[in-house]
Amino acid sequence: MAAHLLQRLLGTVGVLFSMSILIFAVVHIVPGNVAYAILGEYATPASVAVLEAKLGLNDPLPLQYWRWFDGMLHGDLGASLVMSRPAGPLIMEALGHSAILAGLSFVLVAASGIALGIYTATHQGRFSDKIATLAQFVFIAIPDFFWAILAVLLFASWLHLLPATGYAPLADAGVLNWAAHLVLPVLVLSCGFVAHVSRLTRSSMIEVLQSRFVLAARAKGFSNRRVLWRHALPNALLPAITILAVDFGLLIGGIVVIETVFAYPGLGRLLVFAIEHHDLPLLQAGMMVVTATYALANLLADLCYAVLNPRIRVGSAAA
């Protein structure tokens, strides 16, 4: 198992490093971008030149990259051009807010998605399964931003039950208010993924239920409950981890849209803000943080997979 994990760790480091190069390259690929972005389209070449010199944009690209990368290693994520503040604290605060949203949604998606998947797999072919399948189709297909619009319309505008936008810090507003601001974003973010996860879990569970060792367990006269919980489920865990890892990535993508709709002050909204205002250093730094978060999540998933899979945990050492 050690070899396996070391391999994964090295892979993650490699990916982070390559990603930083890619992000940097993409941002700087169009020359004159940053300066014009700040000064506007009608800036004079002279002022552009001055700004470029000041920001060190005339140096060779590898040097600029190294400056940025080195800075990141020391905790300096650059500075936001628009807000004239260090990017680091901005991003971290936004990350914290997004983490709450992502965390709550992920727990909801994992719990209900897997539970629903197992339920439909064990009731395969029955009416409840067909209804669930139909619902899954619909929920996967409808875009999350449309759900968001509908939810805001229904709960905020018409029913006045929940706030439509924003975020209330726990310290200031109290638990109820804090929670109220989170309900809609979490629900909307989760619904598509619950459908996706439950669909994938269903098919992997069906596969496990049709395997020979489940047949053998039934042949040994164990009750259906025992066969399901003790024999089938442990084998459905591993594919579930893979499914959840993929969906976590999609969740991160969904957060960008949801935060925009609900004006939730998270990292996604910050990135969109950076794009709208051509705040390229902020964009660079923000992308790096997102990549690192996703990479860490994947590493964690790999770790869980390695621990739960006897073949990796114990190795193939013969008895």
Place this chain on the structure above:
Amino acid sequence: MIAVATNATMLIATPRRLPTVLLFGVAVLSVIVVVAVIGIWLTPYDPTAFAVRSRLLPPSTAHPFGTDEFGRDVLSRVLAGGHLSLAIGFGAMLISLLIGVPLGLLAAFHRGVTEAAIMRTVDLLISLPPVLLGLLILAVTPPSLGKTIIAVGLAYIPILARLSRAVGLGLLREDFVQAAFARGEGALVILWHEILPNAWPPIIVECGLRVTFAILLGSALSFLGLGPQPPSSEWGLMIAESREFLTQAPWVGLAPGLCLSVLLVSVNLVGEGLREWLDPQLTEHSHG
């Protein structure tokens, strides 16, 4: 392992009866596609014409979907924008198919350095969720329809590459492919005669699913302002623009939203129908 003898005739799953899901989905989808493609010519009003006096009118016989904040007929705008979603969906799918599948098969054939290079690049692209990859690419250049298609296609290349590599590796192990190697046949010949005819079912199924996700991703990017720019009536963009007046005039956002949903549901049905028809035993490992 010594296989137990099998003498009885084995029935292989050659294309069987078409499942109803597929037929239904194809029917609905065909209608939508036709309407979307010729939509431009079906508009009752000019989709870009401002008519400030009739702004934010609710649905009526004159304007079945109402009007937006500039007085533009929403129905006309919806009809004019349909082909954009389709273009993104199918265009991105084609890009990921035409680039991803050859790359994956190449990696399966030439194991070693080529494979490592291709798969590490794929891993790199996959390390950012698709929305963020799209954001990154579209953030640094003025967005347009073409660039959106390319960005979404790029985001899905890794998935098709991984799939075709897995399929390719599986097929390369089969005895009939080994027999072709034993005849000294070249890689391209083997690919054409032995691999591709057996590889297309899972690849086609995945492509069907990709269209759904490509349309979703494309409209999400447009919603964020990174797709076709105004005055385009791409549906995601229309929904974004409708947010300002959501409480006053919900129909401005609901109309394109509903149409987008219907399109996506029918595309999803076709994708699922294809999967059921071509190989129901395929595990659904669809990435978004």
Place this chain on the structure above:
Amino acid sequence: MDEIQTTMHDALSGLHRPLLEIAGLSVAYPTSRGWLRALDDVSLSIPAGAVLGLVGESGSGKSSVVMALLGLLGSSARVRAAHMAFDGQDLLTRAPSLRGRRIGVVFQDTSAVLNPALTVGSQVAEPLLVHRRLRRSEAWSRATELLAEMGIARPAQVMHCYPHQLSGGMKQRVGIATALASEPDLLLLDEPTTALDVTVEAQILDLLDGLRVRHGLSMLLVSHNLAIVDRLCDRVAVLYAGRVTETGAAASVFSRPRHPYTKGLLAALPRPHLAHPGRLSPIAGRLPDLVATDPGCNFRPRCAFAGTGCEQPQALLGHDHQARCHRVGEIARMPWPAEVSHGSPVPFRKRSVVRSEHPEAPLVQATGLSRAFTTGGLLQGLFGKGGRGVLAVDDVSLAIRPGEIVGLVGESGCGKSTLGRLLLRLVPPDAGRLRFDGTDIAARPGLDFRRRAQIVFQNPDTSLNPRQTVGAILRRPLRRFGIARGGAEALEIGRLLELVRLPPGFADRYPHQLSGGEKQRVGIARALATRPDFLVCDETVSALDVSVQAVVLNLLRDLRDELGVAYLFISHDIGVIAHIADRVAVMYQGSLVEEGGVRDVLHPPYHPYTEALLCSVPIIGKRRGPTDELRSTKEADGSATVSGCKFSGRCPRKQGPICDTAPPPWQEVDRGHRIRCHIPLATLNDVPPWLPARLPADAAHG
């Protein structure tokens, strides 16, 4: 002592009522064409303490019997029975409460049957927890005892292992232990040893025999292997296409078969113990359609004794030894007719003549071929098994003369398939040279070598491209090597089909429309399309039923006689090799241990591994003697080292430390016969032959 008394008491009290009784069992599955009748009016009974063997080839429905008894057929299957009772209780309704508790089952593929996510211990102990209601600690220790009883060394350690860490033989022992944990009265065994090596199979059979004697366990053994049924069972029932065709005492059925199908099966079996095995007698034709069933005798189309009256429904005739054939009396003395050798139908001239002047000079000469197992990844090498260098093929040298059939025999994982592919340059060697017809062959050989050296694969289902017709499949080599073009192609395809005795109309069929034997023959035709001089047959008959296997073996022999092709015939089955090979090479863990003419290798002196292989092969009529235990292999005790003899860990005749430290030398027994062992030839010569020259069973089959 107490155990025996209890068993006898139970047996006596149940004497008047068979433990298991099935009457008129019919099972059908729905298909798009209609109901598929897997079982048709099957009746069996097993008295307490007896062992019944259920013999059948694929498609006979034997697995459906096991599933029906357990009530695991699935809701779509239609199960009807006049009477299906276990110890008086109706199985149709009470199976769920009886299975696992009083009826145990052992399946074939233990790799799939053991739960990969649970430890071995928890799986063996589970029936004790559930059915015997023991406490955890009691269940665990009882389970450990059970594993020890099954012959597993270090049972306490194995309890904590996961299934993927165990070998095939150990997994099957675990499977048997799990089945016996709840102390059932009846044990169902569905092909329990088919997936195992023959030496391991012999040990499992010994184990089962021992259980039968010690515990008085009743068993239903389902298998296609008549020899192991003969070994273990008192009574036997033969199943053909869902119907019982013959039933009786095992000794009686196998020495004096009454039904033509049983006669045919026995005639098709390879008989390696005979001095001159001769041609096998196959059963021509294919299985009948199970949807549109024949109301009369369903064996009729393939029966050598078919005549008038066979189209009528047949009943089981006889008293204790019954057969479903109305001609039983007339054909009682007649053996299944032997297959006549066909002459070559059309002149089939080979394209090139072997250049070598000397008939003795080898066509294929391999020297010092070695290849390591493929390892995974860079880091694996750093952390893992780097230093030991386990080789799949270890410094093997082999020569094959023109037109000669060399049999390569060994158990799974010994590297024989890899060696075959090395000889064809399908896999690059790590070391060694290959000469073909006098010229060295490079790592990427030219087209000429490819044309003259071909391969036939094991699995008929994966050796043909499912999307191509037979004609398209055969056209590929013709086009590649420019053997025939345009109109001549069709002619050539026709000739090839005729060569393998398939009708010309098959050219338009797809592989899924062919049976296993027919697919295998297409594979042979494809390999012969280039008119090669050398053919590697990689377990070509291993996946076929015995009756079909005979067809293909005879065909291969005839083709060699007609065309002068040399074969490397790879197989794990020494019986098959004895029938077809001129010379034999025995392989163990990557090295050759014995080589020589087929008669020489099958008679003493033997390499200890060859001896163990031969001892382990079950043959009808052969009874295990006390000395056989001694001669068979032990479980590996982990003492084998890289430097010494690889077999030393399992060798029953191990000499001492020299076997671990020094590589054994080649000793010449005779011209062309050599053995690689430390034991002096004089001692090896003293060993008695593994089989008497003739068995009582031989009398029945011509």
